[in-house]
Amino acid sequence: MGQTGFFSYQTSMRRGKNTIQTASMCRLDTDTAGKEVSQPGDVLSSSRYMLGRGVKRKRSESEEVEGAGLGTGSGRGESYVEQRQLILDLCLSKLQGCYTRAEPSLCRSVLLANTLRQIQDEMRQEGVDPPAAPATSPPRAPPTPRHTPHLPPGDPAAACPENPALSHTSSVDSLFGSFEISNPTGYLTDLALDDIFEDIDTSMYDSSDFSTLTSTDNEGLKPFPACAPTGTLQLCLTDLSELDHIMEVLVRS
Amino acid sequence: MAGVGGGNDFQWCFSQVKGAIDEDVAEADIISTVEFNYSGDLLATGDKGGRVVIFQREQESKNRPHSRGEYNVYSTFQSHEPEFDYLKSLEIEEKINKIRWLPQQNAAHFLLSTNDKTIKLWKISERDKRAEGYNLKDEEGRLRGDPFRITSLRVPVLMPMDLMVEASPRRIFANAHTYHINSISVNSDHETYLSADDLRINLWHLEITDRSFNIVDIKPANMEELTEVITAAECHPHQCNVFVYSSSKGTIRLCDMRAAALCDRHTKFFEEPEDPSSRSFFSEIISSISDVKFSHSGRYMMTRDYLSVKVWDLNMENRPVETYQVHEYLRSKLCSLYENDCIFDKFECCWNGSDSAIMTGSYNNFFRMFDRSTRRDITLEASRESSKPRALLKPRKVCTGGKRKKDEISVDSLDFNKKILHTAWHPKENIIAVAATNNLYIFQDKIN
Numbered sequence: 236m237g238q239t240g241f242f243s244y245q246t247s248m249r250r251g252k253n254t255i256q257t258a259s260m261c262r263l264d265t266d267t268a269g270k271e272v273s274q275p276g277d278v279l280s281s282s283r284y285m286l287g288r289g290v291k292r293k294r295s296e297s298e299e300v301e302g303a304g305l306g307t308g309s310g311r312g313e314s315y316v317e318q319r320q321l322i323l324d325l326c327l328s329k330l331q332g333c334y335t336r337a338e339p340s341l342c343r344s345v346l347l348a349n350t351l352r353q354i355q356d357e358m359r360q361e362g363v364d365p366p367a368a369p370a371t372s373p374p375r376a377p378p379t380p381r382h383t384p385h386l387p388p389g390d391p392a393a394a395c396p397e398n399p400a401l402s403h404t405s406s407v408d409s410l411f412g413s414f415e416i417s418n419p420t421g422y423l424t425d426l427a428l429d430d431i432f433e434d435i436d437t438s439m440y441d442s443s444d445f446s447t448l449t450s451t452d453n454e455g456l457k458p459f460p461a462c463a464p465t466g467t468l469q470l471c472l473t474d475l476s477e478l479d480h481i482m483e484v485l486v487r488s
Numbered sequence: 489m490a491g492v493g494g495g496n497d498f499q500w501c502f503s504q505v506k507g508a509i510d511e512d513v514a515e516a517d518i519i520s521t522v523e524f525n526y527s528g529d530l531l532a533t534g535d536k537g538g539r540v541v542i543f544q545r546e547q548e549s550k551n552r553p554h555s556r557g558e559y560n561v562y563s564t565f566q567s568h569e570p571e572f573d574y575l576k577s578l579e580i581e582e583k584i585n586k587i588r589w590l591p592q593q594n595a596a597h598f599l600l601s602t603n604d605k606t607i608k609l610w611k612i613s614e615r616d617k618r619a620e621g622y623n624l625k626d627e628e629g630r631l632r633g634d635p636f637r638i639t640s641l642r643v644p645v646l647m648p649m650d651l652m653v654e655a656s657p658r659r660i661f662a663n664a665h666t667y668h669i670n671s672i673s674v675n676s677d678h679e680t681y682l683s684a685d686d687l688r689i690n691l692w693h694l695e696i697t698d699r700s701f702n703i704v705d706i707k708p709a710n711m712e713e714l715t716e717v718i719t720a721a722e723c724h725p726h727q728c729n730v731f732v733y734s735s736s737k738g739t740i741r742l743c744d745m746r747a748a749a750l751c752d753r754h755t756k757f758f759e760e761p762e763d764p765s766s767r768s769f770f771s772e773i774i775s776s777i778s779d780v781k782f783s784h785s786g787r788y789m790m791t792r793d794y795l796s797v798k799v800w801d802l803n804m805e806n807r808p809v810e811t812y813q814v815h816e817y818l819r820s821k822l823c824s825l826y827e828n829d830c831i832f833d834k835f836e837c838c839w840n841g842s843d844s845a846i847m848t849g850s851y852n853n854f855f856r857m858f859d860r861s862t863r864r865d866i867t868l869e870a871s872r873e874s875s876k877p878r879a880l881l882k883p884r885k886v887c888t889g890g891k892r893k894k895d896e897i898s899v900d901s902l903d904f905n906k907k908i909l910h911t912a913w914h915p916k917e918n919i920i921a922v923a924a925t926n927n928l929y930i931f932q933d934k935i936n
Binding site: 321350353 | 715773
């Protein structure tokens with residue numbers, strides 16, 4: 236039980252990445268302090284949310300973190316700020332990972348985004364520049380190319396845009412917005428259904444063929460009677476050229 | 489040491505375990521839902537591979553007095569197949585998210601199964617006779633030569649044959665959900681059911697597949713403003729106009745369908761004020777409700793969040809009447825559980841037949857039961873080691889600080905890959921089904 240806190244955090248994280256290949260066990264217990272020395276292959280993947288990677292933390296310090304009882308809210312000591320930064324960084328990396336997950340979960344993303352906002356708000360209220368994580372590497376890629384991150388005026392974070400951690404946090408909203416794109420409704424908006432087909436000449440397709448072709452598609456291109464009664468679930472494709480292309484493919488096959 | 493559940497003094501004992509013993513678990517074999525039917529004679533499981541396996545309870549035989557109605561495989565079928573959405577380059581998993589039985593109306597059984605997108609109504613029926621002696625067809629169904637050569641007519645007769653259990657899809661309810669379906673619930677009118685995804689709830693008629701009614705829609709006009717999702721929904725067991733849904737913010741809304749076609753305005757709003765002393769960065773994540781279940785009586789409902797189970801009286805909205813800690817010792821480990829994503833695990837919960845006890849899962853293949861009247865609780869483990877016939881289940885204890893006693897397990901040695909998310913309680917008896925990764929454990933009571 237003895238050694239917990241950040242050490243366990245880092246080691247368990249490293250183990251977590253290897254779980255699939257090596258071990259079926261997933262525990263929260265800690266490795267010995269000796270293992271704290273990072274393996275080279277690990278650095279890239281984990282350095283983003285590692286604090287002071289390479290800087291050996293004293294044992295007493297790590298215990299203090301655990302003892303601080305994260306979130307008691309009272310002790311806003313160094314450990315609290317560190318922990319907050321750690322959670323913040325993890326939030327960001329998790330949100331970025333949302334796109335690549337096998338099972339994208341909107342619930343998970345919303346919870347992460349809310350946590351991120353909460354931490355950001357808290358930091359803004361304090362008006363303190365959070366300590367820049369020295370080992371944080373620059374963002375691997377912009378979270379989304381479609382949305383230029385911007386900070387609201389008066390945001391203390393705006394003062395230091397060169398801080399990678401902060402330029403990152405500023406893009407919460409865009410992260411979340413782009414989740415929507417990779418999300419089932421990404422291409423759907425609230426336009427009327429008729430509009431979808433307005434620009435497409437479907438006369439060349441036999442209607443029965445049309446339905447059989449599209450019945451394999453989960454969303455279905457068929458008129459959407461399920462949504463008709465209330466009209467609140469109207470679907471549309473924003474990208475009509477995409478639909479055109481798909482239709483071409485389907486018809487040719 | 490007494491068992492929890494039912495009031496009588498009894499202990500839980502092992503009955504059966506289903507599934508491979510292999511250490512290597514195929515992803516597709518992981519059980520994703522467990523559900524008894526209304527009589528308890530059938531037990532259905534769904535897995536990540538899109539399969540549904542139905543177990544049937546055998547009649548108790550006098551020859552084997554020790555086997556008290558074991559559950560054996562009755563029918564297995566592929567309910568959902570993996571699909572690919574070409575428009576969105578999105579894979580749609582075949583994983584069965586939920587199974588719900590319909591009340592039995594005739595000899596056949598019906599159930600609803602759903603993956604992320606599509607709900608299917610399956611009919612499971614038996615056949616032990618077949619017709620023989622057709623005039624125009626032979627036994628294989630081929631036409632018999634020249635029909636003009638037939639000089640006499642014969643009446644086909646039903647001949648006995650080996651019992652065959654058939655599962656056939658009767659209805660497919662597709663194209664009404666743009667987010668992932670998390671719940672389905674059959675209404676007490678036995679004609680309609682609801683299906684809920686992250687942002688919407690739809691109401692269907694069981695006979696009509698091309699139309700559903702959207703009864704809840706919490707999707708904001710601008711998705712950037714989204715801060716809350718629907719996590720579970722269920723129809724009231726007796727009042728067909730009432731349903732509830734839970735949210736990721738830890739609240740439950742009760743809606744009355746008589747009030748309006750679109751139940752955007754709730755009738756009741758259940759929320760417990762947050763304890764400021766336990767506030768942390770993870771407060772919202774751990775208060776997200778993963779499951780909501782009405783009691784059989786319809787008077788109460790139970791919600792499961794990450795660390796606790798709460799029982800609510802439908803007549804009291806401001807706080808739950810009972811709160812049970814499931815694994816409070818994890819509160820100090822939330823940071824690690826957040827890091828390894830366990831904090832997003834969705835544990836379900838269930839009532840026993842008389843609503844006197846509740847059950848829910850935990851990590852390390854532990855599951856918990858709480859007796860509501862005595863407030864006693866017990867931690868049990870689903871493990872191969874104690875899976876000898878009629879072996880009593882030993883209560884487990886997790887060491888929560890201080891010195892670890894004998895037979896206790898420390899928090900740090902819990903295996904967080906072994907989690908019990910899905911459990912089911914027989915509607916009338918003390919028989920429980922517990923899904924532990926790819927294994928289904930069945931336990932039952934042993935009266936002292």
